[in-house]
Amino acid sequence: MKFTIKQIAEILEGTIEGDPAIEVNKLSKIEEGESGSLSFLSNAKYTPYIYKTEASAVIVNKDFVLEQEVDCALIRVEDAYLAFSKLLEYYQMAKNNKSGIEQPSFIHKTASYGDGFYLAAFGYIGENVKIGDNVKIFPNVTIAENVSIGNDCIIQSGVQIMADTIIGNHVSINSGSVIGADGFGYAPKEDGSYSKIPQTGNVVIEDHVNIGALTTIDKATLGSTIIKSGVKLDNQIQVAHNVEIGENTVIAAQTGIAGSAKIGKNCRIGGQVGIAGHIEIEDNVGIQAQSGIGRKLKSGSIVQGSPAFDFGDWNRSYVLFKNLRKIESRITDLEKK
C-alpha cells in the first residue's frame, strides 16, 4: 500500500513540513529508516537519529524543535507515539479488509455466510457450514461440514478446520493450523496392536481467541475440547483431545498439552512446555519455558523444571547442580580428614 504524506497527515490530523506529495509504503523504526518508510520520534533518547535517518518522513510531536536541518519530511501531531500506534492499527485492519468470493472456490449449497464475507480461491466450505458477518478466509483453507464461525473472524491461508468445530466472534487463526483433527486415542489389543477409539466430539473456540501458525487443537473423544475467551496461543502448539484452557491464558510456541488436562484462567505458559494428561492447573499459574508438568498446580504458583517445582527452589537446586564438582570435592576433603 502506498500513501502520500498528505493522506497520512489527514488521517492523523497533523501538519506537514516538506513536500505533501512524498510517498511512503512502509513503517519503520527511526534508526532503521529507509527511502519510502515512515517513522516516528517520541522518546528524546532517539532525537539524534532524526538528523541522519533515511526515512522519507517522520512523525514528531507538535512542539518538537529542530536543531539542524533534516532530509526527511515531518508530520507534526499532538502525540507522535499515539499517532504512530493509530497508523499501525490502521495498517493491520486495511491488510485483511478484503471481500468477495474468488474463483475457483467451493461452497456447499447448504452452507451460509453473512455480510462482508471474503473467500479466497481454493477455499472449501463444506456441508451445513454457518459463517457470520465480516469473516475473511484466505487461500487454500478447508472448513469441513457442520462448522460454525461467528462474526469478525480471520482464517489465514492453509488452515484446516475439521467437522463440527464451533468458533465464536473476533477469532483469528494463523496459517496452516489444524483445528478439530481426531485425538490420539488407541486401546491396546492382546496381540500388541492397537484399535482406534472413535473420536466423536468437537472443538469449541470462544470469542477473542488468537491462534498461531501450525498449531493443532484436537477434537474431544466425546464432548468438547474448549478454548475459552481471550486465550492467545503461539505457533506450533499441540492441544490434545478434551483439554480445556481458561480465559486469557497465554501460551508460547511449541508447548504441548496432553489429553483431558484442564488449565485455568490468566496463566502464563512458556515455550516448549509439556503438560501431562488428566491434570489440573489452577488460575494465574506461571510455567517457565521447557518445563514438564506432571501433577496439579495450585493457583498463583510459578514453577520450573521437568518435572517442575517451585521456581525459586528449582533455581537454588540448579545453581548447586552447576557446582556439583565443588560439592563432591568438599566431601572428598572431609573424607581425607
Next chain:
Amino acid sequence: MKFTIKQIAEILEGTIEGDPAIEVNKLSKIEEGESGSLSFLSNAKYTPYIYKTEASAVIVNKDFVLEQEVDCALIRVEDAYLAFSKLLEYYQMAKNNKSGIEQPSFIHKTASYGDGFYLAAFGYIGENVKIGDNVKIFPNVTIAENVSIGNDCIIQSGVQIMADTIIGNHVSINSGSVIGADGFGYAPKEDGSYSKIPQTGNVVIEDHVNIGALTTIDKATLGSTIIKSGVKLDNQIQVAHNVEIGENTVIAAQTGIAGSAKIGKNCRIGGQVGIAGHIEIEDNVGIQAQSGIGRKLKSGSIVQGSPAFDFGDWNRSYVLFKNLRKIESRITDLEKK
C-alpha cells in the same frame, strides 16, 4: 447428522421408553448431557445422573430399574456400554464415508484409482499415482508423482504426500502432515557454507499405520524411511530420513527422531522426546516424556532424563536434586565440626 431415537433403537436392537420421534445429533457423557444429545448409563456409580441429565435420550441396560421419573427418553439394550461403543464406531465410519470426485480437482491422466474413491475439491493427484479401493482424500491434499496408496486409506485435508511414497492398506493420515519431504542432509564446504546432499529415497508406510496432524516423515537419502505395520504417531512428530520404526510402536506428540535411528517393536515413547541419529532402540522400550536418547537402549528398558538413563535411578537422582540445598547444608555442618 440427525437421527430419531427410533432409528437408533433399530440399529442397536433396543426398545424405547418415550417418544420415538425425538431427535439426537450428538453423543455425550451422561454428566455432560444436553438437549439433542444421546448418552449411556452402564457404571452404577453414574446412576444419579440419569435423574438430572439434560440429554434427550439415554441408553440403559435392559434390566435397569428406574427409582424416580426421568426427563429423558430411554433406549433399553442388552449391554449399554457395548451398544454405545457400537454407535461411536458407526459414527466414525459414517463421517468419512464419502465417494465421488468433486470439482475442481486435478488428476493426472496417468494416475489410477479403485472403487469407492473420494477426492474432494482442490485435491491434486500427480503423474503415475496408483490408488487402491475405498480411499478417501479430503480437500487441499497433494499426492505427488509415483506415490502408491493401498486400500481403505483416509487422507485428511491439507496433507502433502511427496513423490515416490508407498502407503499400505488401512492407513490414516491426519490434516496437514507432510510425508516424504527431503531430509536434512548438507555437507560442509571449506568456506563454511554447505552443499545439499541429494535426497533420492522415499518413505514406506505399512498397513494399519495412523499418523496425526502436522507430523513430518522425511524420505531417505537413499533407500527408504520405514514406518512398520500398526505404528501410531501423534501430532507434530518429526521423523528424519532413513529412520525405521518397528511394528505397533506408539509415539506421543512433538517427539523428534534424527536421521537413521532404528526403533524396535512395541515401544511406548512419550511426548517431546528427542532421539539422536544412528542409534538403535530395541523392542518394548518405554521412554518418558521430554527425555533425550543419545545411545542404544536394550529391549524392555524404561528410561527418563536428558540424556536418559534407567527410570527408577533417574527418579532417585531427581529427588536428591530437589533437595540439593539440604545436602549442601549437611556438608557445611560437617565442615564446621
Next chain:
Amino acid sequence: MKFTIKQIAEILEGTIEGDPAIEVNKLSKIEEGESGSLSFLSNAKYTPYIYKTEASAVIVNKDFVLEQEVDCALIRVEDAYLAFSKLLEYYQMAKNNKSGIEQPSFIHKTASYGDGFYLAAFGYIGENVKIGDNVKIFPNVTIAENVSIGNDCIIQSGVQIMADTIIGNHVSINSGSVIGADGFGYAPKEDGSYSKIPQTGNVVIEDHVNIGALTTIDKATLGSTIIKSGVKLDNQIQVAHNVEIGENTVIAAQTGIAGSAKIGKNCRIGGQVGIAGHIEIEDNVGIQAQSGIGRKLKSGSIVQGSPAFDFGDWNRSYVLFKNLRKIESRITDLEKK
C-alpha cells in the same frame, strides 16, 4: 523415471559389462540393492556385497577386478563414488525440473514471473507478487500480496508465504512451511485480557537458504525478521518476530527461537533447543540438542543444559547427578563418624 544402463553409461562416460538394455528406476546402497536399482562400489570394505547384491547394475572403478561371477551388470567409470554423486545430483535436478502453468491456478493480474516458471494447480499468486526466473511452485501453495521471489527457487507443496516477504535466489522451502505469519505480540490490559500489537513488518530470506517442512518464520513487528545467506533450517522450527539468523548457521528440527533474538554466523544448533527472546548468540557457537538458552553466548562457545552452560562442565555435573545417591551415602557415612 526409468533409464537403461546404456543411457546412464553415456551420462557418466563409462563402459558397460552386461546387457545395455537393462532398466533401472532407483538408486540404492549396494547392501540394499534390489531388482531395478542401480548401486555403486567404491570402498573396498563393501566389495563382498557385489557378489550377492540384487541390484540390477553397479557402478565400479575402471580398475576394479572381479574375483568371481556377478549377477548384476557393471558400469566402469574413472571414479565410482564421484560418478554416483553426479547421478544423485542429476536425479535431484530432474525431479524438480517442471515448467508451465497448470489449471486451475490463480495469478493476480498485477503479478509477474520470469522464464522457466512452474506453477502447479491450486497455486495462488496474489496482488503485486514478483517472481524471477526458473522458479518452481508445487500444488496448494499461497504466495500473498507484495511477495518478491528471486531466481532458481523451489517452493514445495502446501507452503504459505504471507504478504511482503522478500526471498532471494536459490532458496528452497519444503512442504507446509509458513513464512511471514503475524508474530506473537500482545499487550496486557487492566482487566487481564490482551490486545494484539499490530505486526506490520516482514520476513527477508537471503540467497541459498534451505527451509524444511512445517517450519514457521514470523514477520517482524516493525522492520524485518532476517534469515541470512546460506542458513539451513530443518523441519518444525519456530522463528519468532524480529529474529536474525547469521550466514551459514545450521539448525536441527523442532528448535524454537523467541522474538528479537540475534544469532551469529556459522553456528550449529541441535534439535529441540529453545532460545529466549532479545538475547545474542555470537558466531561459531555450538548448542547441544534440547538445551535452553537464556543469556548471551560468546563466539566459539559450546553449551548444553537448560539453562545451558559450558558443554564440558555440564557433562561433569550430569555424571555426578547420575550418582547423587552415592554422594548422599558418603555424607551419611561421614555424619555417622
